[in-house]
Amino acid sequence: MVGNPDAVHPEHGKSEKTAGKGEGAVSSLREFVQEIEAWLQKSLGNPDIPERLRMAMRYSLLAGGKRIRPSLCLACGRMLGASLDALMPFAAALEFIHTYSLIHDDLPAMDNDDLRRGRPTNHKVHGEALAILAGDALLTDAFGLMASVTFPAERVVRAIAFASACAGSSGMVGGQALDMEYTGRSGVTLEELRHMHAGKTGALLRAACVCGGILAGADEARCAALSRYAAAFGACFQITDDILDETGDTAALGKTAGSDAANGKNTYPALVGLEESRRLAVGLAEEAVAALTGFTGPDAEFLKALAQSLATRSA
Amino acid sequence: MVGNPDAVHPEHGKSEKTAGKGEGAVSSLREFVQEIEAWLQKSLGNPDIPERLRMAMRYSLLAGGKRIRPSLCLACGRMLGASLDALMPFAAALEFIHTYSLIHDDLPAMDNDDLRRGRPTNHKVHGEALAILAGDALLTDAFGLMASVTFPAERVVRAIAFASACAGSSGMVGGQALDMEYTGRSGVTLEELRHMHAGKTGALLRAACVCGGILAGADEARCAALSRYAAAFGACFQITDDILDETGDTAALGKTAGSDAANGKNTYPALVGLEESRRLAVGLAEEAVAALTGFTGPDAEFLKALAQSLATRSA
Numbered sequence: 001m002v003g004n005p006d007a008v009h010p011e012h013g014k015s016e017k018t019a020g021k022g023e024g025a026v027s028s029l030r031e032f033v034q035e036i037e038a039w040l041q042k043s044l045g046n047p048d049i050p051e052r053l054r055m056a057m058r059y060s061l062l063a064g065g066k067r068i069r070p071s072l073c074l075a076c077g078r079m080l081g082a083s084l085d086a087l088m089p090f091a092a093a094l095e096f097i098h099t100y101s102l103i104h105d106d107l108p109a110m111d112n113d114d115l116r117r118g119r120p121t122n123h124k125v126h127g128e129a130l131a132i133l134a135g136d137a138l139l140t141d142a143f144g145l146m147a148s149v150t151f152p153a154e155r156v157v158r159a160i161a162f163a164s165a166c167a168g169s170s171g172m173v174g175g176q177a178l179d180m181e182y183t184g185r186s187g188v189t190l191e192e193l194r195h196m197h198a199g200k201t202g203a204l205l206r207a208a209c210v211c212g213g214i215l216a217g218a219d220e221a222r223c224a225a226l227s228r229y230a231a232a233f234g235a236c237f238q239i240t241d242d243i244l245d246e247t248g249d250t251a252a253l254g255k256t257a258g259s260d261a262a263n264g265k266n267t268y269p270a271l272v273g274l275e276e277s278r279r280l281a282v283g284l285a286e287e288a289v290a291a292l293t294g295f296t297g298p299d300a301e302f303l304k305a306l307a308q309s310l311a312t313r314s315a
Numbered sequence: 316m317v318g319n320p321d322a323v324h325p326e327h328g329k330s331e332k333t334a335g336k337g338e339g340a341v342s343s344l345r346e347f348v349q350e351i352e353a354w355l356q357k358s359l360g361n362p363d364i365p366e367r368l369r370m371a372m373r374y375s376l377l378a379g380g381k382r383i384r385p386s387l388c389l390a391c392g393r394m395l396g397a398s399l400d401a402l403m404p405f406a407a408a409l410e411f412i413h414t415y416s417l418i419h420d421d422l423p424a425m426d427n428d429d430l431r432r433g434r435p436t437n438h439k440v441h442g443e444a445l446a447i448l449a450g451d452a453l454l455t456d457a458f459g460l461m462a463s464v465t466f467p468a469e470r471v472v473r474a475i476a477f478a479s480a481c482a483g484s485s486g487m488v489g490g491q492a493l494d495m496e497y498t499g500r501s502g503v504t505l506e507e508l509r510h511m512h513a514g515k516t517g518a519l520l521r522a523a524c525v526c527g528g529i530l531a532g533a534d535e536a537r538c539a540a541l542s543r544y545a546a547a548f549g550a551c552f553q554i555t556d557d558i559l560d561e562t563g564d565t566a567a568l569g570k571t572a573g574s575d576a577a578n579g580k581n582t583y584p585a586l587v588g589l590e591e592s593r594r595l596a597v598g599l600a601e602e603a604v605a606a607l608t609g610f611t612g613p614d615a616e617f618l619k620a621l622a623q624s625l626a627t628r629s630a
Contacts, residue, residue, distance in 0.1 A: 048485035053492040057484065104451060109443035128424035132447070133492050136419060137484035139451065143458040144479030153468035160475060164459030169372065169452035170363035177368040177448050 026301035032071035056126040056134035060099050063117045069094040069208040076212030079299035093145035094208050100138035151215045159211040166207035175199020184264035202234030228291035236284035236310045242267035285311040341616035347386035354403050371441040371449035375414050378432045384409040384523040391527030394614035408460035409523050415453035466530045474526040481522035490514020499579035517549030543606035551599035551625045557582035600626040
């Protein structure tokens, strides 16, 4: 139940480890989501943004997504010593990027989806041209947000470089291009599917975790652990997404269930069956938890519990 | 003749000022364009970029544009003490951004253009979906290029923030949104037209000039002068673009002449007539040159000569 801010709350995932002042506690997704929503609500206030463009950007940005990427960034960064306030513009930037990718993916020339997060897609409401521009603007503004954080400049530059690499031609956009190429094609292998998803879904989740670490000043080894966590988390997330598309219902998902099959998408259930997909998801959630061995405190416990909740999510 | 790399060559714009070792000399657009083309040719070599996406990106990136934005960045930065090599990734990033904006502007949902730089537009060759993604990837990768430069990190962060503000919702994309809104609408004022163009065309030219200065470590006053130069340059550029669309021919322009009128676009010639448009262009070129009073050397002379050549360009 990643979609529910209450899913990971203090009652879950109590830690037996000594975790400083937060011993036994776990941060909650609800806390992160509230902070993020409040911040996003106040964003895009620049009076120089043309009003229609601002409305199109806000329509999708404030559609109540799960806020997984910014939450991961905030949790990873705070786990390593940074404050939520300092991390927030960068975390929000990742949600800007995620949002732009959804707007563009839904376009008629792409997945041609009419429904997203329970509402008509951006182009259905604002028209195709403005939807394209709203996506472009969210993506561009994201890097301005990243450059606005107050961490030491060397870290900021490194984090921006990492986020760009994850979101660009060899990351998220590359994965989306492969997804299109594979759609309707038979004979796609599990390895090709994994590689495509590592770009399309995994890369931005990796940016969220690793950039949180970079901004907090984490060393190589810790950033590598965050990267391993994120890779397993992302793969698990995608598999459960595929499973839900096949087994969930449109109302709970907020998007058209069964659209993968209808669109000839290559999915884990289609390739290895539902049962094996569920087994893979559980294994990846465990892998994510294992990557954080040695990290302690409320945010570490939150990250572990979030990964565990993924494998059994229903929305 | 901005389109011709020979247009601003050593015979033009001899300076009477003392300009150090470069006294009386002027850098040439040909020099900049050659360096930029060579750099762009070697870009996008990351083997992790899916091949079809790379081809779609290269199709537009290497279509032989005028390379005005990177040239301005290189000239402004070198004029203030930075080296071409150090500036190049940032300058190239601005061409990535310009190229993405052309790909998306040409889409059927936007201007629906079939011809660009004398060739079929990106979506005509690679399909709409891949054209959207190629644009998204060029925009995203641009910020990675910016973050890759070796200047002091504080300057890099400032330059990225500035470039994002110029290219995003309150800059270039905002101007494009206004252009769409104004298209086909009667009663658009000269002030509205100016504001729209300051975003759509002017903002990225301003990023090119000012970021060159920021990276070179220029002080506030010098950056402000570069900004004034760029603002006048951009306005002049747009007016002459409008004039050429009305008076030029398709072969020389490499794009469909007369498309502005056919598309109901608001233009300077439509609003104030051809003669007044030409007068405005000449005045703005002079304003650009005046902004650089006090700047000397080959690159200063180049920038002044380039502005002067704008007012009478034929392509």
